[in-house]
Amino acid sequence: MTDATPFTRPKYVGTPVRRLEDPRLLTGRGRYAADIQLPRMVHLAIVRSDQAHARIIGIDTDEARALPGVIGVFSAADFAHVPDIRAPSRMPNYQATSCPVLARDVVRYVGEPVVAIVAVSRYIAEDAAALIDVDYDPLDVAVAAREASDPAAPRLHEELESNTVFTRRFSAGDCAAAMDAAANTVSGQFRLTRKTSMSTEPRAYVAEHDVGKDVLTLYGSTNVPGIVRDAIGRLLELGGNRFHVVAPDVGGSFGGKGSLYPEEVIVSDLARRLERPVKYVADRMEELTSGSQAFGEEVEATLAFDDDGRFIALDADILGDVGAYSIYPWTAALEPVQVAGFMPGPYRIPHFSATVRGVCTPKPPTGPYRGVGRPMAVFALERLVDKAASRLGIPPAELRRRNLVNAEEFPHRTGSGIVWDRSGFQECLAAACSAVDLTALQAEKARRTDKWVGVGVASYAELTGIGSRISVAPGMPMNTGAETAAVRIDSTGAVSAVFALASHGQSLETTLAQIVAEELGVRPRDVAVVQGDTALAPHGTGTYASRSAVIGGGAATKAARALAVKVKRVAATLFGVDPSDVQTGNGDIFVPGTNHSIDFPELARLVYSDMSTLPQEARETLEVQETYDPVFGTTTSSTHVAVVEIDPETLHTSLRQLVVSEDCGKLINPMVVEGQVHGGVAQGIGVALLEELKFDDAGQPITATLADYLVPTSAEVPDIDVVHVETELPDNPGGFRGMGEGGTIGAPAAIANAVADAVAHLGVEVNSLPITPNKLHALIAAASRQEGQE
Amino acid sequence: MTGKARITLTVNGEPFEAEVEPRMLAADFLRDELGLTGTHVGCEHGVCGTCTIMMNGVSARSCLMLAVQLDGAEVQTVEGLGTIRDMHRIQEAFHEHHALQCGFCTPGFLMTVCDILESLPLRTDAEIRDALSGNICRCTGYDHIVKAVRTLVDERDGAAS
Ligand code: FES
Ligand code: FES
Numbered sequence: 001m002t003d004a005t006p007f008t009r010p011k012y013v014g015t016p017v018r019r020l021e022d023p024r025l026l027t028g029r030g031r032y033a034a035d036i037q038l039p040r041m042v043h044l045a046i047v048r049s050d051q052a053h054a055r056i057i058g059i060d061t062d063e064a065r066a067l068p069g070v071i072g073v074f075s076a077a078d079f080a081h082v083p084d085i086r087a088p089s090r091m092p093n094y095q096a097t098s099c100p101v102l103a104r105d106v107v108r109y110v111g112e113p114v115v116a117i118v119a120v121s122r123y124i125a126e127d128a129a130a131l132i133d134v135d136y137d138p139l140d141v142a143v144a145a146r147e148a149s150d151p152a153a154p155r156l157h158e159e160l161e162s163n164t165v166f167t168r169r170f171s172a173g174d175c176a177a178a179m180d181a182a183a184n185t186v187s188g189q190f191r192l193t194r195k196t197s198m199s200t201e202p203r204a205y206v207a208e209h210d211v212g213k214d215v216l217t218l219y220g221s222t223n224v225p226g227i228v229r230d231a232i233g234r235l236l237e238l239g240g241n242r243f244h245v246v247a248p249d250v251g252g253s254f255g256g257k258g259s260l261y262p263e264e265v266i267v268s269d270l271a272r273r274l275e276r277p278v279k280y281v282a283d284r285m286e287e288l289t290s291g292s293q294a295f296g297e298e299v300e301a302t303l304a305f306d307d308d309g310r311f312i313a314l315d316a317d318i319l320g321d322v323g324a325y326s327i328y329p330w331t332a333a334l335e336p337v338q339v340a341g342f343m344p345g346p347y348r349i350p351h352f353s354a355t356v357r358g359v360c361t362p363k364p365p366t367g368p369y370r371g372v373g374r375p376m377a378v379f380a381l382e383r384l385v386d387k388a389a390s391r392l393g394i395p396p397a398e399l400r401r402r403n404l405v406n407a408e409e410f411p412h413r414t415g416s417g418i419v420w421d422r423s424g425f426q427e428c429l430a431a432a433c434s435a436v437d438l439t440a441l442q443a444e445k446a447r448r449t450d451k452w453v454g455v456g457v458a459s460y461a462e463l464t465g466i467g468s469r470i471s472v473a474p475g476m477p478m479n480t481g482a483e484t485a486a487v488r489i490d491s492t493g494a495v496s497a498v499f500a501l502a503s504h505g506q507s508l509e510t511t512l513a514q515i516v517a518e519e520l521g522v523r524p525r526d527v528a529v530v531q532g533d534t535a536l537a538p539h540g541t542g543t544y545a546s547r548s549a550v551i552g553g554g555a556a557t558k559a560a561r562a563l564a565v566k567v568k569r570v571a572a573t574l575f576g577v578d579p580s581d582v583q584t585g586n587g588d589i590f591v592p593g594t595n596h597s598i599d600f601p602e603l604a605r606l607v608y609s610d611m612s613t614l615p616q617e618a619r620e621t622l623e624v625q626e627t628y629d630p631v632f633g634t635t636t637s638s639t640h641v642a643v644v645e646i647d648p649e650t651l652h653t654s655l656r657q658l659v660v661s662e663d664c665g666k667l668i669n670p671m672v673v674e675g676q677v678h679g680g681v682a683q684g685i686g687v688a689l690l691e692e693l694k695f696d697d698a699g700q701p702i703t704a705t706l707a708d709y710l711v712p713t714s715a716e717v718p719d720i721d722v723v724h725v726e727t728e729l730p731d732n733p734g735g736f737r738g739m740g741e742g743g744t745i746g747a748p749a750a751i752a753n754a755v756a757d758a759v760a761h762l763g764v765e766v767n768s769l770p771i772t773p774n775k776l777h778a779l780i781a782a783a784s785r786q787e788g789q790e
Numbered sequence: 791m792t793g794k795a796r797i798t799l800t801v802n803g804e805p806f807e808a809e810v811e812p813r814m815l816a817a818d819f820l821r822d823e824l825g826l827t828g829t830h831v832g833c834e835h836g837v838c839g840t841c842t843i844m845m846n847g848v849s850a851r852s853c854l855m856l857a858v859q860l861d862g863a864e865v866q867t868v869e870g871l872g873t874i875r876d877m878h879r880i881q882e883a884f885h886e887h888h889a890l891q892c893g894f895c896t897p898g899f900l901m902t903v904c905d906i907l908e909s910l911p912l913r914t915d916a917e918i919r920d921a922l923s924g925n926i927c928r929c930t931g932y933d934h935i936v937k938a939v940r941t942l943v944d945e946r947d948g949a950a951s
Contacts (some may be wrong), residue, residue: 028828251894
């Protein structure tokens, strides 16, 4: 035998493989839930509450029922057989709310579903909706969270003791004593107003009941098909073999499609009762008034530090405006408690104390949104860090350097109990700062009079790929820590990889195919990734919380590796060699340096169809199912630097530069990682400068169109530089860290710090986001009034 | 609703005749009556641009128009741009630059790009950003979309000069 030519197996993990999902999406051949048309399908429209808090006196449906084309009109009494949606929690003193699928007796926010109408067309269903008359008796409201938290405030849920549905305290060290003894403290009251995820695709659901087989299928724009299947299965008493949830192409979520919605329950139930497919497509106004909302938090915090700038203690009081109901399954604690959890950030802060309260208000429920809790925590803490830097006259980046956890200090346990594993905290800070010429910017800042220039830095760490030992939402009694991959070579030699994940823009059809292809020795385009369908998938919950690459990718790695072992064992029998001599790559199975070589279709034929070539015991089924649970999670870290210019005339803030350095471990597809960072940062720009859901004193939403709720367009988002830092790889099968949310976590704080830097000479501070021209104007006017008085 | 209107039009080169309710939106007509679901609906109030089509060679928002306004028109939707096997150059450029994630905004962007490549000089990236600012993308942060359009503009201008 001659010397084997060294064979280099093609690498797919780490290369910018072009997306396999693109062709259909680029040519209008994708299939989103609203695209689904089925024979005899009927359409649902919903009459929603126009009151923030009121008793329902009566509902007159006669005219609507009489309208030709109307098939049925349903209110709470027609859903008496469906239990209320309740999100349980293990947290002590937690009060769960009861949310009926259609409001019963009382409405608790403008936009709450009250009546469901089914008609032969959406046009007629909406005509009928306009004919329904709901008679309300208004009840008192406490719209602002602070007002609602007053024990004397009108209660939103009569059966609960108070509007405050949970209180939780965190404590490490002796915060009070450390504060008293500290040489310096800075404090602030910070606020992120309510916003919403605003995916471009409004929510849409189609339910179809196969009456003969008694199988109900819900096609829905959701990123948690496994959770929706389990929840509706329980509410409607349907087993998972009689009820499937399919997420087809989904047009973004960012958290907004990650909870259970009453509309999903309603279409599912009605499709069975009416024995016809039922379709519901939300319009934008419904999305802006009844889709889950985000943030709505106030943080009062103090940071203590010594004269060298070393952080000593952090104290925070957090108030979360959770809305009318505790969202399923995440609970009302999801956002506010995570704010406390992530409050100590990536720094050494020996003493920590925090109190968190969640308060029900007559507004739509808050739910998961990209970054969950972290955007608020990072905004508050990073503002305090900048205030400390200016107090001591130390450059902001230098103060961070002095306090970030150093490489040799990992694992580091924060005051809130989160454990950071090794990640490039210092490396990211250094990389981001060196991508910006800070000295030149300081000089420019001093020179320019036509624009106020500002630079802002924000560092953070986050926990991604969270395993079964930690609840993704604090106190939530549901295991979201594992995913399963089933990888199969069928009798044609084709490879399928089946997951319970549900990609909605994350490119999982490509990145998971890259992983499987590399481990198995085929090309990415040979791998069909199947996901988003509970009927096909092994157990799993979906795509959220920056978990799919770590947990799904981990399962894919394990399963494809195990399948490669089987493939080699079968081929070794065929070739009469040792399995360790067999290699795979590029779709071939071979022994280097010999003429032993077959492709996957041939191997499959020998295993499944040929009865004589291989002995029966060597004809192993070419299928593997593996589950991966990281048990804890892995740490992703990042620093963002923003450069802004503010026009002194219009007070318009424009972003000139935005740099993101991140350590997300091994990259599966650098092009996809960049895209995720860009998208996250764009939403962070929205948080910082534009996006705000507003309510008047009566709880009426006043931002119900995209002309009122402003999101960033291409004109507001600058070029974004992404610097990838790779330190030690985390201990999971693929060496991946999650990164889908990070852009939204760091950008708001960096931009806030940049704006604060730009207007520091006016004595103005940035404590509430978004910082719009109007708000800036008010702050500057107030500061100059104060100056005038002094 | 009484009284339907008869319309004749060409969509992606194919002639159609239809009876439509006067109130039916053009977007609903294309999606629900003709089954061309590549045109998406993101807001129904003219802000997001996901419903953009080409009508008589100019981009238009099909959520702000009624089907009856399509009478006599030449309409092009994303389905008429290219096919999976034979993509249009604009689609290829979006593919190469990873200019789409969830893909919901994509048909609207593609149709807008058809228009601006014909009608605007797009000399700088700022001009490209301005020309795209009527379309919302919530996933990509626009960076890769701008790069895809930059490539297309350079190809256009290279070929012309
Ligand atoms: S759907 Fe037409 S502009 Fe939004
Ligand atoms: S790719 Fe999702 S909105 Fe643009």
